[in-house]
Amino acid sequence: MQRKKLRRRFIAGSTSTALIISLLAACTGGEGGSVKMDNGKQNPGEEGMLQISTMFPLYTEVPDMNNAYWTEVKKRSNTNLDILWVPNANYASKLELMLASGDIPEVVNGPAVNPTPTFYKAIQNGMFWDLTPLLGDFSEYPNLKKLKEKFDISKVDGKIYGLPRLRSETQASIHMRKDLLDELGIPSPTTLDEFKNAMKAIIKAKPGTIGLTMHGVLSGNAPFAAAFGVYDTSYDKDGGFIRDILTPQFADMVEWFRGLYADGLLPREFSTMKETQAEDLFASGRAIAYSRIINRDWQYTETNRKTNPKAFVRSVELKGPKGYAIKLDPGFAAPLYISSKVPVEKVKRMLKYFDSTATKEYLFLGEYGVQGIHHTLNADGLPIMTTQGFKEINIGSYHPFVLTTDNGFKVRNPNAPPEFNKETEKLVADWDKKGVINPFERYNSPTFNDIWPKFQSEYDTKIVQAVIGDITINEFKTYQEQLRNKPEMKKAFQEYTKAEKEVKANMGK
Template structure:
């Protein structure tokens, strides 16, 4: 109990300084956990999950996972799929019909998911949840407007994976800026010019101009797409002459961004094989000093700075302030739910209720804090009033730890680095708090259109190929614009845009 009291005291201190967002259900959850001793003798709830893996596949018998399953009285059978391969695996599993009990979709508007829901693959949770009187933690500790976003045709099929909206930022090697006497960029133009100077300036001193300016992974620059779209107004609703809401990447705003990337590519700033770089490759390249800029989670700044210091002792990684673009700033807000959990219709109704009880029990500050820091004295020690991960904590308490429950919403979680000193985290939070005020949410992460779901897969690969061709100069921007105009004139797309407009009104009002 001494450890438990000390940990709760630490958390109280963190709440008071704004590091851990409090929530109404936390205290009650503590009582439930302590009272859970009486239920500890009950048979553990066995649950089968399919989830994406963002780190090494964990050992479910290690200290962290043993304690998690003990506290929740569960036995977890988890299939971990590398995040870069997850969408492919997800689609294959849906097509096979051989669903696990609980499956994660990292995108609540993924066409294959929507089709599976309409075909009856998953439980409609609306009657189970009701007015949430039995699920106060799920109601009160979830992100803003999340349960509205969970609806499809007025029904709730998924359980949210609550995540902060302040998440992604444009990383930059500040030490390289200083070395080349380049001010920290404040606009997209300054950013592009700074990267051009870096790639031509041999910042790592190896005698070669082999530094990548802007790194991405997959199409286009993956996690960075929406960040840059925001600077061009690409996350604002754009309507056609008939009042249809144009898909964000077929707007003139997106085309303007493609032209901007085209110049970056011509200047040698954008990675040459930008569409072929895998996430693990990109992470390794940035962590070993081979790239100047990369858009990823803000909390990674400290980790990658320490990695770079191994070979470049003066390395300093920063997240840039909001960069001004032609029609906005380069800050995208994450959907407050990173996809959702879906329960297979093959699961018996009685077990559905047990699974919901598990999610209700764990959607609290208490469990989220445990998920973030693990066991005191094992996974973390308290330094300056803040839990700081030990070497074992860094190994076992990875981002994979939050893949099997909803978490309590905390808008600073993707900013805090559990391995960083308190002063570093305090400063980082202050630096990026403006993101929550100026950033934009991509409405297409919420709204949907049946017509688009059916039609777009036939065009997606060809569109991606044309974007790449425009960027590398294989076709002119005029040719690309004509291609987009042709797509937008497609009757199916025009119908889809009308559906999107209606869906937008449903979720966001006017």
């Protein structure tokens, strides 16, 4: 093997200052090809207000779509967004049901950066528009044209179906209770071994505390996977690009989690826990560490302070046997897909709307809202959120926007003090060089999409069994090898190799 380094609907380091000031400047001056704004408002289009029905995952309380923020979005974009908000924990299953019935909104937020097998089938069956001919050379969409590389990465079978929503590459992190480390005089860990030993020491001093909280089939393992080389490109003897979860490196990571479980550092019932349950263990002060998004350091600091006023959460930079525990994102979140039932003329208007949101102005709006309502400016010209801003601006505020490239996005927290954000950005200043991207967020295999649902349930069970000790690691590795040697899996690996070459060859074209 080779390896290289707008109806309210609901179903149950220095970059901080520079970037924010840049965004503020952009909001007043605009940029080439962006929507012109007059006092934060867009002139109504000649065709009247655009109506878009769409669906997004919900991470907070259901927003009031008539509040000041969403009213401003409506005015600026001349667009009425009829959003179906679905709790994030239920979003994937809700989307599966909608795809099966064929009853989907006009715009769908995809389930992942790369289409899941079910979503891929929906694309193949013509459920969504092939946007390639409509976008053409992007000459009519100047802001989207600047994001051409992201469109190349997100293509499905060589065609553009989704509109990537821009995010920073640096996102995922391992949050840790730094105040507990300081209280016991434990240095901040820099390796996975130190991380493990630090949790042991804290639990010894504070019995009943949980170490690393996780849920399901090791959800939240991305940074740890990077540390074990799971995202390094690995090929079989025929040159097939082995899927990340089937590599020996993945088994090494499972073995490490097996050790954590044996030492009592994982929740005993982690495999049956939901995401909200796992997060609550950390947010409420009952766990030492949790893996999520770095800009939540401040959020978790605040929630932990409800039970411990001295609580302080900081992400840690850890090194593992094959690299740093830093998993980079491809630079965009799950794309937006337009239903093929939407008439072509309306699709063109939608593309104009999304092009208008691919700007610094909309990035600033999504993070900080409207000056004087959602934020004020301090002496350094940096936004400070108001009470109304805290209430109305959240992660869902920028869901319907494409946005633009900004390395500080998803690193800074609009609700945090500017000094806290500066420290955060200093911490991650070189993560883009130390981290790795999961290549399978860029490459697609029709065969893998077709066959993996047949194996996934059993494979997930094997992972959990290996972690809790019901089977040996060698038994897990043998099972992996059996899957890798299946003819249909080898075919999938060859398709991944082909996809890798095609994406690299087409970059920038």
